[in-house]
Amino acid sequence: MKTPSTIYLDHAATTPLDPRVKAAMEPYLDAADYFGNPSAIYRLGRVAKEALWEARVTISSILGCRPEEILFTGSGTESDNLAVLGIARAYKAKGTHLITSTIEHHAVLHAMEHLEKKEGFSVTALPVDEYGRVAPKDLAAALTPETTLVSLMFANNEIGTILPIAEYVRVIRDWKKEHGRGPNEAPFLHTDACQAAGYIDLNVTKLGVDLLTINGSKIYGPKGTGVLYVRRGLRPQPIIFGGGQEMGFRSGTENVSGIVGLATALRLAHEEREAESARLVPLRDRLIAGILDRVPKVVLNGHPTERLPNNVNVSILDIEGEAVLLYLDEDGISAATGSACDSASLDPSHVILAIGRPYEFAHASIRFTLGRSTTAADIDYVLEKLPPIVQILRQISPVSIEMDGTVTGAKTAFVDMGRPHWEKNIKATK
Amino acid sequence: MDTPLKEPNAEVVNQHTKQQWVYSDVVKDHFFHPRNLLLDAVAPGQFDAEGMVGSPACGDVMYVWIKVDKATERITEFKWKTFGCGSAIASSSMFSIMTTENDGLTLEDALKIRPQDVMLRLGGLPNRKIHCSVLIDKAFKKAVNEYFRSTGQHARIQVDGARVIDKRLNITDHDIEEAVLEGAKTLEEVQKKLKVGVGDPDAIPDIEQLIRFYSEKYYG
Structure with missing residues (x-):
């Protein structure tokens, strides 16, 4: 059996550790001089504390904020949880209404669902347009005096659409002005920038957000590291209690090597952001155009231009995503799908459904996310391998779904006695 | 090195090569080399009955065509097409083998094949895949019902209700x-x-x- 070298196109899932990041981390993993607990008063402790402070300074200079506004967490998910649970609970006396969107990451959505189900909050999940963007006027209409937190992602992890965060900031500012509320009063805006990091300017002062999430493992940093920017004056209620580290907002002995790695990774991502984006956009567009050109019955998910430089997401009709992934894997290509068959929960992608596509399109969605290792030759290789795979699987498939998008998600399940009610849209191959 | 903990959804590891794949070697073989797949258009009267279950909305559709020897009720031909994931395609292929090998099963015996039996022959499936992807037996059941109907054996039609x-x-x-x-x-x-x-x-x-x-x- 041939063993093809891997063409990794799943950078939105996670990224490899940059060797420069690894080098920066190594002293804090290996040497006898750097294992100290940053809380300790002796020299070893001070060395570790100094490293933490430097990391905080590095990150704050990139985000355009103060070092004290940077909280280190254990993941992007934890940062999202701390933002949502922490702010909602801390400001509960001011109101119990939260706003988010239907395309958010589960780290935000499930935290909000928890608050709704268990803690008496009400949640408005704003709808998105066909590209996955929340209309600023919808946000304006949803704000109430009871609203304490708005959480809207900077760029979507599945379809790559970039949301106009600055416009949401303006909507909330205008609303506050109108209602005589100051910057340290609710509602606050949190944005999950896990996918945006490395591609979009994350200057929080320019942007005007109150809280922002970054994940180390998406920017060629170590896994198990995250940042939550919390604007000075905001006091989220902790979700982890203990020794009072991270200014009491997140207890637990600091992951010093991880934090040093995260800071290094963010610095590199920041320095290379413009050049890397400029390099990837043409590759992304070459892949999109190539697939649309060579494979019939394909739709692009997400915005054609307002999208991350590294994201390609297409629905290849009549075939199922996991089957495509298995074939691609055989050719050494790593990609992702929004199909139910590939998720632990067996639910199809909520994002593909939220942009108004039927279930069939979600099961058929394939995501390629490019990264630093991606070359033009990789793109051409995918474009060479994908069409025959689609052809084989379409030969196996008995369904043919119309492109017009009128197929509505069927409520009929799979062991139905009769035939699906929308079967006018399906022509069995006879 | 310690044996890694085996979690229910763990990938299947080839004992000899230590290569990991989401599915067993048998599943892989049937996925990449499906048997009895229907490739050409069906001519009128080419098969005795057909059956379909599923919906693309749910992620799986199985279509089955069968030919039955009238005298012995043995299945002489079993063709299929499947929309679905790796295990859906592989289980369809395996089911077609099970019903037609050794001169073919009788309809009665073939109707006794359970998803577990298909799974066993496939060398196992990840837990979460079992219930959703082995649906070919249901499509087959429909085809058999159609056969019974077309041959006037209405008493033999199996209805799923109140099972x-x-x-x-x-x-x-x-x-x-x-x-x-x-x-x-x-x-x-x-x-x-x-x-x-x-x-x-x-x-x-x-x-x-x-x-x-x-x-x-x-x-x-």
């Missing part, structure tokens, strides 16, 4: 439908209402499939 799921407690699919309508969404919640499958663990795959089916049907 006994838990033999110890005599609980039927209608009971499970009721439980889902009353708000139960998981096996645990249905069990709270019905105690179904507690004394009959073999019924659990069926129960879970029905919960999924009725949940999608009523709550989409």
